[in-house]
Amino acid sequence: MKTFWICFLFAAVVICAGEPENQLPCDLRETIHGSVCVCNSTYCDYLEQPELTDSSQIVLISSSKDGLRFKKTTGNLSDGTPITVDDKQFTDENFNAEAIVVDQYKAWLQLANIPQRLFINASTSTVRISVKRDVQFQNVTIFGGALTGSVSHLLNLLPEELQDHVYKSYYHQDGIAYSTVRMSIGGCDFDLEPWAYNEWPRNDLKLSNFTELDPRDLLKIEQLNRLKAVGELDELKIMAAAWSAPRWMKTNDNWTGFGQLKSEYYQIWALYHLKFLELMRAKNMPIWAISTGNEPLNGVIGIFFVHFMSMGWTPWQQAIWLNDNLGPTIRNSAESKVLIFGNDDQRYTFPLWFRKMRSARNNSLSYLDGLAVHWYWDDLFFPQLIDQAHSELPDKMILNTESCIGDKPWQTNGPVLGSWQRGESYMRAYTQDFRHSFNGWVDWNLVLDEQGGPNYVKNYVDAPIIVNATSRIEIYKQPIFYAIGHFSKFVPPQSVRIEAKIENLANPFTPLSVVGFLRPDGNVALIIYNGQNVPVDVALSDSQRGAINLRLPPRSWHTVLYK
Numbered sequence: 001m002k003t004f005w006i007c008f009l010f011a012a013v014v015i016c017a018g019e020p021e022n023q024l025p026c027d028l029r030e031t032i033h034g035s036v037c038v039c040n041s042t043y044c045d046y047l048e049q050p051e052l053t054d055s056s057q058i059v060l061i062s063s064s065k066d067g068l069r070f071k072k073t074t075g076n077l078s079d080g081t082p083i084t085v086d087d088k089q090f091t092d093e094n095f096n097a098e099a100i101v102v103d104q105y106k107a108w109l110q111l112a113n114i115p116q117r118l119f120i121n122a123s124t125s126t127v128r129i130s131v132k133r134d135v136q137f138q139n140v141t142i143f144g145g146a147l148t149g150s151v152s153h154l155l156n157l158l159p160e161e162l163q164d165h166v167y168k169s170y171y172h173q174d175g176i177a178y179s180t181v182r183m184s185i186g187g188c189d190f191d192l193e194p195w196a197y198n199e200w201p202r203n204d205l206k207l208s209n210f211t212e213l214d215p216r217d218l219l220k221i222e223q224l225n226r227l228k229a230v231g232e233l234d235e236l237k238i239m240a241a242a243w244s245a246p247r248w249m250k251t252n253d254n255w256t257g258f259g260q261l262k263s264e265y266y267q268i269w270a271l272y273h274l275k276f277l278e279l280m281r282a283k284n285m286p287i288w289a290i291s292t293g294n295e296p297l298n299g300v301i302g303i304f305f306v307h308f309m310s311m312g313w314t315p316w317q318q319a320i321w322l323n324d325n326l327g328p329t330i331r332n333s334a335e336s337k338v339l340i341f342g343n344d345d346q347r348y349t350f351p352l353w354f355r356k357m358r359s360a361r362n363n364s365l366s367y368l369d370g371l372a373v374h375w376y377w378d379d380l381f382f383p384q385l386i387d388q389a390h391s392e393l394p395d396k397m398i399l400n401t402e403s404c405i406g407d408k409p410w411q412t413n414g415p416v417l418g419s420w421q422r423g424e425s426y427m428r429a430y431t432q433d434f435r436h437s438f439n440g441w442v443d444w445n446l447v448l449d450e451q452g453g454p455n456y457v458k459n460y461v462d463a464p465i466i467v468n469a470t471s472r473i474e475i476y477k478q479p480i481f482y483a484i485g486h487f488s489k490f491v492p493p494q495s496v497r498i499e500a501k502i503e504n505l506a507n508p509f510t511p512l513s514v515v516g517f518l519r520p521d522g523n524v525a526l527i528i529y530n531g532q533n534v535p536v537d538v539a540l541s542d543s544q545r546g547a548i549n550l551r552l553p554p555r556s557w558h559t560v561l562y563k
């Protein structure tokens with residue numbers, strides 16, 4: 001009898017609801033640290049892009065520590081009823097019986113690992129969020145991740161169907177709709193060994209052995225072609241950066257340590273970049289942008305803790321190379337449209353790096369289309385450094401070009417499967433950067449193995465998707481994947497940030513935030529984060545739509561869409 005009713009209800013939903021969008025829900029698996037979404041060759045979670053049918057509709061996409069992943073809630077703006085996102089916690093039968101009242105600001109409770117259901121909602125507060133869509137800021141256009149040597153190697157271990165799920169999950173509209181990929185010119189820290197083009201012969205001013213792409217890059221091209229097909233992408237934006245020149249071009253003749261490009265090779269190193277651009281274009285995989293080199297300070301001041309391939313530059317040296325060699329070489333070539341990004345290093349180098357460049361070559365910055373920054377020390381250095389750089393160089397795009405967690409000695413090195421906290425770190429970082437002029441964000445490795453590698457320096461970190469390299473039949477989508485996806489999927493290219501702010505934040509450390517965008521289709525997308533262990537009531541006030549009331553569960557984030 002029961003079975004009958006379930007079938008009947010199921011049929012009724014399928015026939016009557018007629019929803020245009022489809023969702024394959026997350027196959028949630030609990031781990032000791034939280035939960036992940038499991039994909040195998042035959043199953044992976046996807047969500048079709050929500051379409052707003054009319055101006056009374058509001059759609060919330062929600063993810064939470066308790067296990068929501070891109071859960072869709074639809075409401076009606078015209079009938080005035082608050083829209084509640086249901087989470088497991090609200091239906092927990094023991095909720096009232098075992099509940100204790102807690103102070104939501106007592107952060108130590110989060111550390112003590114007390115089960116969520118012990119928290120009572122007695123301290124639910126109401127936050128007022130105001131949205132003004134005619135107050136507009138920067139465009140947000142770029143989202144992506146990196147196809148490193150390690151990523152390429154791991155993808156190649158997986159059955160084709162599972163590789164396709166990685167591509168589709170990241171690049172398809174039903175996935176998180178990335179448009180951009182970063183790759184290295186030669187090797188990087190996430191490779192199986194350090195390498196560069198034309199390592200042999202040495203002192204070869206003609207780069208006579210750099211006439212075709214390395215088999216490792218040919219494999220990446222094969223994978224990128226598949227990624228474009230599976231992702232149904234018209235255009236894939238590829239960013240490329242070199243970590244190091246071949247050893248013979250460097251002062252220390254070594255991949256790592258204190259070493260710089262010998263000045264007699266400045267022009268050769270510019271031609272080396274041009275050669276890579278030409279060979280990639282010849283394979284129908286043109287490069288959209290390059291940078292002046294990955295993390296230039298690693299080979300100057302980072303030599304005690306950086307053991308992977310890198311090449312040092314001071315801003316003065318780099319200004320000379322960019323102004324006298326790289327800039328003119330690219331701009332006077334058939335690759336003149338390729339964008340050039342500067343710095344590609346940590347936030348603490350802003351804005352000083354560019355001032356110093358200008359002091360060495362006053363025209364050098366005119367070769368730069370954008371400023372690239374890595375997020376690793378953002379907790380210690382405020383975003384005002386970015387604001388200063390932006391006010392001094394207002395026409396340059398600003399991209400975050402690298403991010404991952406687990407690189408610090410005090411962090412777990414490698415993946416923490418299911419960690420909601422790591423997802424929250426991403427959520428806070430993306431929110432902060434988009435509130436400070438960033439035009440996009442490119443994350444680091446698309447996938448890593450259970451250990452957080454492989455790579456030749458045993459530098460193990462986390463990634464949004466972890467591959468089971470032992471069984472090779474499963475991959476795990478981390479909370480980080482959904483943190484990024486709440487932006488990349490619902491903030492399509494040519495979206496513009498608009499004013500959205502919390503009016504009554506009692507304490508600046510309260511883990512609540514909002515950032516808003518106006519999309520090219522005219523819809524508003526708000527990303528709201530509740531990091532508290534209690535639900536929150538949101539009284540939203542939109543300059544064109546009036547009041548909207550939402551109730552959001554504890555430890556959750558949401559993309560709110562309306563016309």
Ligand SMILES: *[C@@H]1O[C@H](CO)[C@@H](O)[C@H](O)[C@H]1NC(C)=O
Nearest residue numbers: 027038039040041042043473
């Ligand atoms: C793949 O995952 C789905 C959903 O969990 C499951 O039903 C199916 O049995 C799995 N396939 C294999 C081969 O394990």
Ligand SMILES: *[C@@H]1O[C@H](CO)[C@@H](O)[C@H](O)[C@H]1NC(C)=O
Nearest residue numbers: 053054056057076077078079
């Ligand atoms: C929303 O509510 C209004 C007023 O109750 C009603 O006229 C309208 O049809 C509803 N819209 C949807 C999409 O249900």
Ligand SMILES: *[C@@H]1O[C@H](CO)[C@@H](O)[C@H](O)[C@H]1NC(C)=O
Nearest residue numbers: 090091095120121122123124
């Ligand atoms: C607390 O949550 C319960 C269960 O959802 C609900 O019935 C009650 O109204 C909530 N109380 C407050 C003060 O929000």
Ligand SMILES: *[C@@H]1O[C@H](CO)[C@@H](O)[C@H](O)[C@H]1NC(C)=O
Nearest residue numbers: 197198199200201202209210
């Ligand atoms: C050219 O490079 C390849 C790959 O590194 C190497 O095997 C070969 O010896 C090089 N050729 C010469 C002439 O050095």
Ligand SMILES: *[C@@H]1O[C@H](CO)[C@@H](O)[C@H](O)[C@H]1NC(C)=O
Nearest residue numbers: 252253254255256257258307
């Ligand atoms: C390269 O540098 C590393 C680290 O400084 C050092 O251990 C190694 O001996 C150097 N190799 C050569 C060939 O000089």
Ligand SMILES: *[C@@H]1O[C@H](CO)[C@@H](O)[C@H](O)[C@H]1NC(C)=O
Nearest residue numbers: 323358359360361362363364
């Ligand atoms: C830039 O530097 C050059 C050479 O040092 C100098 O001739 C020129 O006047 C400077 N231009 C500006 C705008 O300062």
Ligand SMILES: *[C@@H]1O[C@H](CO)[C@@H](O)[C@H](O)[C@H]1NC(C)=O
Nearest residue numbers: 138139394395396397398439
């Ligand atoms: C986005 O903003 C950047 C930085 O201001 C600018 O360079 C770029 O042209 C803009 N892109 C579009 C498509 O408007």
Ligand SMILES: *[C@@H]1O[C@H](CO)[C@@H](O)[C@H](O)[C@H]1NC(C)=O
Nearest residue numbers: 417450468469470471472474
């Ligand atoms: C990887 O798969 C193997 C075999 O199914 C399993 O024993 C192992 O627990 C999996 N690893 C993770 C991290 O889930």
